[in-house]
Amino acid sequence: MILDGKTPSGPLPEKWDKRKQEMKLVSPANKRKYRIIVVGTGLAGASAAATLGELGYNVESFCFQDTPRRGHSIAAQGGVNAAKNYPNDGDSIYRLFLDTVKGGDFRARESNVYRLAQVSGSVIDQAVAQGVPFARDYAGYLDNRSFGGAQVSRTFYARGQTGQQLLLGAFGSLMRQIRVGSVKLHPRTEMLDLVVVNGEAKGITVRDLVTGEVSSHAADAVCLCTGGYTNVFYLSTNAAGSNVTATYRAFKKGALFANPCFTQIHPTCIPVTGDHQSKLTLMSESLRNDGRVWVPKTKGDSRAPGDIPETDRDYFLERKYPAFGNLAPRDISSRAAKEVCDEGRGVGPGGRGVYLDFANAIGRLGEGTIRERYGNLFEMYGQITAENAYQQPMRIYPAPHYAMGGLWVDYNLESTIPGLFVLGEANFSDHGANRLGASALMQGLADGYFIISYTIANYLARATPGAVTTNHAEFLKSREDVACFTSKLLAINGKRTVNEFHRELGRLMWENVGMARSEASLKSALSLIPRLRAEFWENVKVTGTGTELNQELEKAGRVADFLEFGELMALDALHRNESCGGHFRVEYEMPDGEAKRDDENYCYVAAWEFKGVDKAPELHKEPLTFENVKLAVRSYK
Amino acid sequence: MNLTLYVWRQKGPKDAGRLVRYEAKDVSPDMSFLEMLDLVNEGLVRKGDDPIAFDHDCREGICGMCAQVINGIPQGPQKKTTVCQLHMRHFKNGDTIYIEPLRARAFPVIRDLVVDRGSLDKIIQSGGYISAHTGGVPDGNAILIPKDDADRAMDAAECIGCGACVAACPNGSAMLFTAAKVTQLATLPQGRTEAARRVCVMTEEMLGQGFGNCGNHYECQAVCPKDIKVQFIAKLNREFIKARLK
Numbered sequence: 001m002i003l004d005g006k007t008p009s010g011p012l013p014e015k016w017d018k019r020k021q022e023m024k025l026v027s028p029a030n031k032r033k034y035r036i037i038v039v040g041t042g043l044a045g046a047s048a049a050a051t052l053g054e055l056g057y058n059v060e061s062f063c064f065q066d067t068p069r070r071g072h073s074i075a076a077q078g079g080v081n082a083a084k085n086y087p088n089d090g091d092s093i094y095r096l097f098l099d100t101v102k103g104g105d106f107r108a109r110e111s112n113v114y115r116l117a118q119v120s121g122s123v124i125d126q127a128v129a130q131g132v133p134f135a136r137d138y139a140g141y142l143d144n145r146s147f148g149g150a151q152v153s154r155t156f157y158a159r160g161q162t163g164q165q166l167l168l169g170a171f172g173s174l175m176r177q178i179r180v181g182s183v184k185l186h187p188r189t190e191m192l193d194l195v196v197v198n199g200e201a202k203g204i205t206v207r208d209l210v211t212g213e214v215s216s217h218a219a220d221a222v223c224l225c226t227g228g229y230t231n232v233f234y235l236s237t238n239a240a241g242s243n244v245t246a247t248y249r250a251f252k253k254g255a256l257f258a259n260p261c262f263t264q265i266h267p268t269c270i271p272v273t274g275d276h277q278s279k280l281t282l283m284s285e286s287l288r289n290d291g292r293v294w295v296p297k298t299k300g301d302s303r304a305p306g307d308i309p310e311t312d313r314d315y316f317l318e319r320k321y322p323a324f325g326n327l328a329p330r331d332i333s334s335r336a337a338k339e340v341c342d343e344g345r346g347v348g349p350g351g352r353g354v355y356l357d358f359a360n361a362i363g364r365l366g367e368g369t370i371r372e373r374y375g376n377l378f379e380m381y382g383q384i385t386a387e388n389a390y391q392q393p394m395r396i397y398p399a400p401h402y403a404m405g406g407l408w409v410d411y412n413l414e415s416t417i418p419g420l421f422v423l424g425e426a427n428f429s430d431h432g433a434n435r436l437g438a439s440a441l442m443q444g445l446a447d448g449y450f451i452i453s454y455t456i457a458n459y460l461a462r463a464t465p466g467a468v469t470t471n472h473a474e475f476l477k478s479r480e481d482v483a484c485f486t487s488k489l490l491a492i493n494g495k496r497t498v499n500e501f502h503r504e505l506g507r508l509m510w511e512n513v514g515m516a517r518s519e520a521s522l523k524s525a526l527s528l529i530p531r532l533r534a535e536f537w538e539n540v541k542v543t544g545t546g547t548e549l550n551q552e553l554e555k556a557g558r559v560a561d562f563l564e565f566g567e568l569m570a571l572d573a574l575h576r577n578e579s580c581g582g583h584f585r586v587e588y589e590m591p592d593g594e595a596k597r598d599d600e601n602y603c604y605v606a607a608w609e610f611k612g613v614d615k616a617p618e619l620h621k622e623p624l625t626f627e628n629v630k631l632a633v634r635s636y637k
Numbered sequence: 638m639n640l641t642l643y644v645w646r647q648k649g650p651k652d653a654g655r656l657v658r659y660e661a662k663d664v665s666p667d668m669s670f671l672e673m674l675d676l677v678n679e680g681l682v683r684k685g686d687d688p689i690a691f692d693h694d695c696r697e698g699i700c701g702m703c704a705q706v707i708n709g710i711p712q713g714p715q716k717k718t719t720v721c722q723l724h725m726r727h728f729k730n731g732d733t734i735y736i737e738p739l740r741a742r743a744f745p746v747i748r749d750l751v752v753d754r755g756s757l758d759k760i761i762q763s764g765g766y767i768s769a770h771t772g773g774v775p776d777g778n779a780i781l782i783p784k785d786d787a788d789r790a791m792d793a794a795e796c797i798g799c800g801a802c803v804a805a806c807p808n809g810s811a812m813l814f815t816a817a818k819v820t821q822l823a824t825l826p827q828g829r830t831e832a833a834r835r836v837c838v839m840t841e842e843m844l845g846q847g848f849g850n851c852g853n854h855y856e857c858q859a860v861c862p863k864d865i866k867v868q869f870i871a872k873l874n875r876e877f878i879k880a881r882l883k
């Protein structure tokens with residue numbers, strides 16, 4: 001099957017307007033007859049639910065946390081991009097588009113990225129109107145900072161808590177709709193199945209995490225806004241609950257999964273300290289604006305950082321990428337850090353770390369300015385490591401962070417199952433093989449505030465509202481399947497904990513499907529994962545029952561899905577015989593160590609179709625055509 | 638290091654609940670408090686016992702989910718620190734630690750350390766927002782905001798909604814939580830239009846949800862992991878008087 005991205009024809013800047021004009025509308029009086037399920041209350045989900053509620057649809061909003069305000073987006077630190085060109089430094093919609101396409105190593109769909117850049121400005125306007133306290137200058141204007149992969153300042157921020165403030169803005173709008181009654185909230189509720197009736201998405205089956213009750217909800221359309229899957233690596237910067245369950249189970253119901261191997265390893269995270277560790281903490285990329293990355297020039301130099309003179313230091317990013325320096329894109333910076341550590345020049349316990357040094361910036365700007373810019377990050381670093389980064393450099397190392405891959409969607413954000421829309425990190429559409437900093441928040445909010453409201457109407461206008469109820473045979477079957485899955489997990493009563501399996505899977509994924517992948521490592525992953533999965537289903541121990549709050553059971557379900565999904569990732573990585581963005585295959589590298597793309601053979605989106613557990617999924621391709629940018633070797637030198 | 642824990646165990650809202658003693662062995666000083674609980678829980682699961690239920694998600698001090706009471710202090714003994722960011726190096730070998738859920742009339746216990754804080758959402762639902770429809774808003778720079786005001790709004794907006802302030806207050810008041818939102822929005826020009834109505838409905842909703850009134854004990858500020866200041870309560874009071882005088 002050749003996949004149709006449904007990109008509108010015509011010149012790039014006019015595509016979105018054209019599509020908006022082509023699309024059908026639902027009249028105001030009819031909107032309340034339509035029920036829409038929105039799963040997830042991160043930026044994408046909260047903004048979508050609030051906006052659809054405002055328009056008059058009947059919205060049901062779901063999240064597994066106790067309140068929507070805790071969606072994982074809350075943790076985003078650095079900022080949100082928009083092509084406002086307030087600083088007058090040469091930015092434009094076209095430049096943001098170009099940076100994003102190039103940053104993604106030419107593996108994203110041009111039309112989607114352009115639209116994202118087009119609506120980016122409205123995202124900022126919307127947030128300001130909601131009372132998001134973005135940083136301002138002394139004249140009262142919005143302030144900007146720069147972020148990796150760009151040579152202009154287009155990142156808006158609210159101290160080191162941009163995600164929190166944007167989410168609380170969307171949360172406020174959502175709360176308003178809940179009060180009005182247009183949105184009904186289901187917190188502490190986990191989606192465990194998508195219900196497909198006659199080939200269209202018509203509802204979900206969920207488990208109430210407090211009572212354990214399994215129930216279904218019918219709707220006229222379903223939006224999945226359930227975030228990314230990097231917790232497949234066990235240790236990642238994601239929240240503990242972030243998972244692949246919602247999207248993976250939709251995959252099992254027929255939605256194609258696109259580019260699962262495109263995962264982002266973020267260069268600036270606090271290094272691992274021990275086996276007890278449950279997550280890795282990101283130190284925002286914005287720190288690279290003022291921090292300089294270095295390691296000792298010679299292997300085994302064990303002097304304290306302050307005792308190493310300038311001449312003995314290697315500022316390797318500035319050396320290798322003079323044009324971008326410490327602001328080189330994430331995939332490139334991560335790989336460079338790995339390289340110097342592989343050479344034995346890493347610092348800190350275990351030698352897996354590089355310095356991020358602020359001494360220069362503090363000397364130039366004073367400690368006060370640095371404190372104002374990054375105070376909360378320095379504090380967080382201090383709490384975790386017991387080190388004072390004002391006095392000695394931070395130690396950082398790359399860690400799994402973001403999923404560029406996700407459910408395949410067309411230009412309308414609709415998956416291959418009609419009526420199933422996918423927004424935010426859960427879809428694959430805008431970031432290609434590598435996401436630039438500060439562009440996930442932009443995308444989640446663009447999808448939720450400004451795109452879904454048009455595209456979902458176009459689908460609903462053709463559907464009869466309330467056509468299916470939860471008494472339909474497909475719903476009955478779905479509830480049975482979920483209940484059966486739960487009892488199966490509880491019945492195993494083996495010897496190893498869920499966490500043990502998750503840790504082992506994570507280690508295996510990191511070693512074999514992590515920052516550097518080879519044919520051999522991927523093949524080894526493909527033989528190890530099914531074995532671990534088989535052991536899980538024989539030997540996992542899940543305590544308690546299904547009819548109570550049972551966090552072991554919740555984790556077990558998620559890990560069960562990761563144990564299947566990991567295999568899909570490895571398979572995708574093995575089939576893609578090229579290096580691009582975050583996907584680095586050691587066999588395909590340029591003489592200078594950079595990623596070697598193969599546009600001749602791999603300039604497409606790889607979308608996988610589920611064929612059964614333990615069966616090979618089927619590959620479908622969406623060819624990528626670039627009409628407006630020239631395919632070129634990415635250079636940040 | 639080795640520690641003795643007394644942890645509140647309660648099967649459900651109707652169960653009486655009790656403190657149960659556990660030994661936490663081989664705890665590393667680099668662990669976070671939640672990782673220490675993970676360790677204890679893995680041991681319990683291996684023995685076939687129910688692990689201790691506790692809420693958590695981000696594990697980096699921003700989602701507000703993990704609040705619990707450690708040795709009588711909501712969010713634990715370390716100032717300006719959430720439980721997930723509290724590291725075991727602040728304890729010493731042989732310590733005894735008491736761990737309980739947040740206690741307040743408006744926060745019924747669901748299980749063990751997990752409580753229902755839905756009442757805080759109800760306060761926001763009553764009016765803790767600016768009623769801006771999606772689209773049709775002015776350019777972000779159309780409204781100039783003096784830096785000091787933007788900073789002050791941000792100070793207030795940093796609240797993570799964890800509920801520690803409520804559990805610390807002898808009256809079980811959510812005044813600091815409410816005041817933070819009122820201050821954030823009332824300090825910004827965009828939020829002024831609805832300021833008078835907002836302060837009235839939010840205060841009323843707070844009392845209606847079973848939270849007490851502020852008695853100026855200031856225990857809330859002392860435990861707040863984000864250092865939200867009681868000055869915001871004074872701001873709320875001023876806004877309230879202004880609204881009433883209208």
Ligand SMILES: Cc1cc2nc3c(=O)[nH]c(=O)nc-3n(C[C@H](O)[C@H](O)[C@H](O)COP(=O)(O)OP(=O)(O)OC[C@H]3O[C@@H](n4cnc5c(N)ncnc54)[C@H](O)[C@@H]3O)c2cc1C
Binds near residue numbers: 075
């Ligand atoms: C530490 C950190 C810092 C970051 N900083 C930045 C930054 O500065 N700039 C930037 O642009 N991006 C940043 N990112 C990336 C960005 O935060 C995320 O990509 C983005 O917030 C994802 O938003 P989302 O709405 O798609 O999903 P999420 O925010 O992950 O929300 C997912 C939602 O889905 C719900 N959910 C999931 N599964 C289920 C289920 N089965 N049933 C019910 N509900 C479910 C959850 O409850 C949650 O509400 C950062 C990421 C991290 C981890």
Ligand code: FES
Binds near residue numbers: 721722
């Ligand atoms: S787990 Fe999010 S604040 Fe502690």
